[in-house]
Amino acid sequence: MHQLIEQIFRGTFQTQDASPPHDAAILPVPQGGESLAFTTDSYVIHPLIFPGGDIGKLAICGTVNDLAMAGARPLYLSVGFILEEGLSMETLWTVVQSMQRTAAEVGVSIVTGDTKVVNRGKGDGIFINTAGIGAVAPGVCIAPQYVQPGDAILLSGDLGRHGIAIMAMREGLEFETTIVSDCAPLHQPVQALLEAGIEVHCLRDLTRGGLASALNEIAEARQLNLTIAENLIPVEGQVQGACEILGFDPLYVANEGRFIAFVPATQVDPALAILRSHLPPDSQPCCIGHVEEADRSSLGTGRVILKSRVGSRRFLELLSGEQLPRIC
Amino acid sequence: MHQLIEQIFRGTFQTQDASPPHDAAILPVPQGGESLAFTTDSYVIHPLIFPGGDIGKLAICGTVNDLAMAGARPLYLSVGFILEEGLSMETLWTVVQSMQRTAAEVGVSIVTGDTKVVNRGKGDGIFINTAGIGAVAPGVCIAPQYVQPGDAILLSGDLGRHGIAIMAMREGLEFETTIVSDCAPLHQPVQALLEAGIEVHCLRDLTRGGLASALNEIAEARQLNLTIAENLIPVEGQVQGACEILGFDPLYVANEGRFIAFVPATQVDPALAILRSHLPPDSQPCCIGHVEEADRSSLGTGRVILKSRVGSRRFLELLSGEQLPRIC
Numbered sequence: 001m002h003q004l005i006e007q008i009f010r011g012t013f014q015t016q017d018a019s020p021p022h023d024a025a026i027l028p029v030p031q032g033g034e035s036l037a038f039t040t041d042s043y044v045i046h047p048l049i050f051p052g053g054d055i056g057k058l059a060i061c062g063t064v065n066d067l068a069m070a071g072a073r074p075l076y077l078s079v080g081f082i083l084e085e086g087l088s089m090e091t092l093w094t095v096v097q098s099m100q101r102t103a104a105e106v107g108v109s110i111v112t113g114d115t116k117v118v119n120r121g122k123g124d125g126i127f128i129n130t131a132g133i134g135a136v137a138p139g140v141c142i143a144p145q146y147v148q149p150g151d152a153i154l155l156s157g158d159l160g161r162h163g164i165a166i167m168a169m170r171e172g173l174e175f176e177t178t179i180v181s182d183c184a185p186l187h188q189p190v191q192a193l194l195e196a197g198i199e200v201h202c203l204r205d206l207t208r209g210g211l212a213s214a215l216n217e218i219a220e221a222r223q224l225n226l227t228i229a230e231n232l233i234p235v236e237g238q239v240q241g242a243c244e245i246l247g248f249d250p251l252y253v254a255n256e257g258r259f260i261a262f263v264p265a266t267q268v269d270p271a272l273a274i275l276r277s278h279l280p281p282d283s284q285p286c287c288i289g290h291v292e293e294a295d296r297s298s299l300g301t302g303r304v305i306l307k308s309r310v311g312s313r314r315f316l317e318l319l320s321g322e323q324l325p326r327i328c
Numbered sequence: 329m330h331q332l333i334e335q336i337f338r339g340t341f342q343t344q345d346a347s348p349p350h351d352a353a354i355l356p357v358p359q360g361g362e363s364l365a366f367t368t369d370s371y372v373i374h375p376l377i378f379p380g381g382d383i384g385k386l387a388i389c390g391t392v393n394d395l396a397m398a399g400a401r402p403l404y405l406s407v408g409f410i411l412e413e414g415l416s417m418e419t420l421w422t423v424v425q426s427m428q429r430t431a432a433e434v435g436v437s438i439v440t441g442d443t444k445v446v447n448r449g450k451g452d453g454i455f456i457n458t459a460g461i462g463a464v465a466p467g468v469c470i471a472p473q474y475v476q477p478g479d480a481i482l483l484s485g486d487l488g489r490h491g492i493a494i495m496a497m498r499e500g501l502e503f504e505t506t507i508v509s510d511c512a513p514l515h516q517p518v519q520a521l522l523e524a525g526i527e528v529h530c531l532r533d534l535t536r537g538g539l540a541s542a543l544n545e546i547a548e549a550r551q552l553n554l555t556i557a558e559n560l561i562p563v564e565g566q567v568q569g570a571c572e573i574l575g576f577d578p579l580y581v582a583n584e585g586r587f588i589a590f591v592p593a594t595q596v597d598p599a600l601a602i603l604r605s606h607l608p609p610d611s612q613p614c615c616i617g618h619v620e621e622a623d624r625s626s627l628g629t630g631r632v633i634l635k636s637r638v639g640s641r642r643f644l645e646l647l648s649g650e651q652l653p654r655i656c
Binding site: 024025026027028029030034035036037038039040041042043044066067069070072076078079080081082111112113114115116117118119121122123124127129131132133134136325326 | 352353354355356357363364365366367368369370371372394395397398406410439441442443444445446447451452455457459460462464
């Protein structure tokens, strides 16, 4: 079985490297003063296949997106599988083909991998780890510490689709039309912003904990207040309805194809135009708020402030209690 | 719990990068014409802690050794944890400290990581994935295709300790003294060989499937015959005894701190002297055989030939049937 799997993977992933398994891949170093970006994530999502994707697509997009959020061009991926004994080969095949299709779409190479099999009842079908190497162009400095007072906060699209697609499947909820995960690679819109000379200060994809967690992490890291307006944040009607049924706030629900960008207020219009031309037509990139000038009021610093639809203001807190388990 | 874990990891691993979790680490590119080596492995060993190591030490050594076998200096590691709900914090703490201790000993930095928690009964305590980036000096070409007819085959030490240490624990076997895993990082002896100008053609660590599998993979990849002598292969007495009780052949048992090196026959003595000075005193590096001249006999090519103690010759086949499960 192990050899069969290795053959499936090696046949599908078209590794550049023809050497036997368990060796390291040997790769050229990025040139021209670039830096390396390096990241990893494990994927344990349940169910393995969902509307809009599967654990394989997610494992490629998730790691590509972590690289993209550092301003890196994704170059190489590693893949580690932990398979549960008894997994159907059809499921594995679906997942592996989805990984290769997504990697090809992104233009990233799967260059090295590993497979382990655990006894039945000691895993759950398929767990995947991907690690990724990217190249960061000289002068690209994208991180919370570069966020500036006055920066605009752009959101790349509507919220909550991934988390609600998974929860609706798990809970057996049915809607007029199926809610489809937003799972997608995000490096193209990011590279387009950078190539157009948009001065991107910070990027963050809105995965576990959603928009609220991403904003809070950045506000706290930079010790500046962020103000966003609820009425500017797009949430699709069925997603909103499902959130009400399930008792979730869409601002905290996980996405796998949405990000926020901090850019100078003067660059909002060109940045949004670029995002619109590099994102699917149904995502609605928009400006949802801004970074406050250094605060001397009683609000303190490092907080996220939500202006509600009725005009009141409240702190948007970090999620306390359990996040949705195994959403990615 | 998730935040606690992140704090444990980030506190222990002393990441150079102070940015919040889920970003990519930004790293300098190797200079001077070096190439990148990139590798990954997942570790699902059972039990988690064993004589001579634990899953954490194994996860660092395993990936460092894969880099070393490509002739690379290990630079950076990523770590992905999949934890089963209900795991004791004491066990996690033991494993995490062991990882940091081993990484520090190797001089490799753990620069990025991820943690997922799965429900009880959907994992088995701790699974770890590590991916590693190394730098390969210009001119270093170490792979099966560089093996030459006439090359000597060096073995870095006695066989079978890791696999038998694990199996003895699982089976509750007791010996006069505890059999201790050979789990160890191997980059130092490899770098010492390279720095001394030894013309290393190929390296392979003897993990899953042991010496017999490593030799068969190389013989097949290079389509040359390899001849080794059974009486030259060191196996410690208690390991040999345990193999007899358990019905294992030590040539197929997994090791986590042993490797073979293919070097020109003229460099055997200096290479062994270097290995002896860079390996623990109880490992017994030795020359166990050689690569045959291109074969025109009836033996075919791409085979491994074992000269037994009584002087007979037989093919050492690839393992058919099941390998020991969850040995690494």
